[in-house]
Amino acid sequence: DIVxxxxxxxxxxxxxxxxxxxxxxxxxxxxxxxSWYLQRPGQPPRLLIYTTSYRASGIPDxxxxxGSGTDFTLTISRLEPEDFAVYYCQxxxxxxxxxxxxxxxxxxx
Amino acid sequence: QLQLQESGPGLVKxxxxxxxxxxxxxxxxxxxxxxxNWIRQSPGKGLEWVGTIRTSGNTxxxxxxKPSLQSxxxxxxxxxxxxxxxxxxxxxxxxxxxxxxGRGGGIAVSDTWGQGxxxxxxx
Numbered sequence: 001d002i003v004x005x006x007x008x009x010x011x012x013x014x015x016x017x018x019x020x021x022x023x024x025x026x027x028x029x030x031x032x033x034x035s036w037y038l039q040r041p042g043q044p045p046r047l048l049i050y051t052t053s054y055r056a057s058g059i060p061d062x063x064x065x066x067g068s069g070t071d072f073t074l075t076i077s078r079l080e081p082e083d084f085a086v087y088y089c090q091x092x093x094x095x096x097x098x099x100x101x102x103x104x105x106x107x108x109x
Numbered sequence: 110q111l112q113l114q115e116s117g118p119g120l121v122k123x124x125x126x127x128x129x130x131x132x133x134x135x136x137x138x139x140x141x142x143x144x145x146n147w148i149r150q151s152p153g154k155g156l157e158w159v160g161t162i163r164t165s166g167n168t169x170x171x172x173x174x175k176p177s178l179q180s181x182x183x184x185x186x187x188x189x190x191x192x193x194x195x196x197x198x199x200x201x202x203x204x205x206x207x208x209x210x211g212r213g214g215g216i217a218v219s220d221t222w223g224q225g226x227x228x229x230x231x232x
Contacts (some may be wrong), residue, residue: 035218037156044222045148045156045211055218077125086154090217099216100156 002027004089004101012109020078021104023089026048033092036065036074039103040085048087050072076106085106111136113210121204121230126213131210134170139188140167145205146219147184147195149206158217159208160184162193173216199204200230 003026013019022075023034031060032052046057049065051074076083089101117129121225131145131150138145147159160174174182197204207227211219 033218044225046222047213047218047220050215050218050220057161090156090158090178092216092218096123098158100158102155 001051001099002091002093002096004091006087006089006101008023008104009102010063010068010105010107012077012107014109015070015079015081017079019074019079019083019106021074021076021087021089021106023067023074023090023101025070025071025072027055027096029072029091032068034065034072035090036063037088037090038083040082040086045088047090069104110190111212111221113212113221114222115210115226117226117228119227119229122226122232123230125200127195127200127204127209127228128231129195129210129226129228131193131195133192133212137139138164138186138191138193142166143212144215144218145186145193146211146213146217147150147221148209148211148217149204150209150225151203151206157206158198159195161216163174163216164187171214174196204228204232 005024006023034052036049039045053065064075086103086105091099112134114132121127146161163171181198207225209225211222213219
């Protein structure tokens with residue numbers, strides 16, 4: 001399986017600050033099939049970004065995704081109170097099993 | 110608006126079969142071109158893809174399963190009930206998790222999710 005390693009494990013920031021989350025893959029992610037999700041406690045994940053940089057429907061433009069190959073980034077330009085949550089990256093490469101990263105918790109400083 | 114709702118027993122005995130249903134409302138499975146995913150999350154842990162069934166038109170379905178679960182898992186569709194089912198045989202404590210169904214445009218990629226159902230495998 002392709003292993004996705006997210007860093008940092010926890011990010012402590014204040015509302016209004018910029019957040020940069022990293023996701024590194026153990027193998028090349030072809031077609032940039034890398035997605036990002038946000039999960040709040042007791043809720044299902046919510047798709048933010050798919051295919052590296054495309055925002056899902058209804059996702060505000062303060063969320064952006066970038067990267068290629070094995071290194072991918074989710075950026076939140078200005079943190080809103082509702083953005084404090086756990087973020088997961090997820091990959092799909094044809095012929096392999098989809099996997100998720102272990103998550104990055106964005107907490108209020 | 111498409112909505113998904115997982116249902117099934119919350120407690121399963123070890124070695125028994127875990128059977129869940131994803132009830133789809135606000136849209137029809139039949140005739141859709143979509144990927145219907147099952148994802149699980151062990152208590153306090155991360156997300157794990159279980160499997161996917163892809164629908165393409167009215168008759169073409171294909172399934173994809175996590176290799177380590179492939180011998181135990183079956184995902185199917187009942188178009189008459191507009192439901193997607195997950196069966197996981199020979200349950201163990203390691204199968205204890207919140208199970209989510211989701212729909213999206215790719216394997217394991219879901220833009221619509223159910224609220225999830227906690228299934229505990231215990232005697």
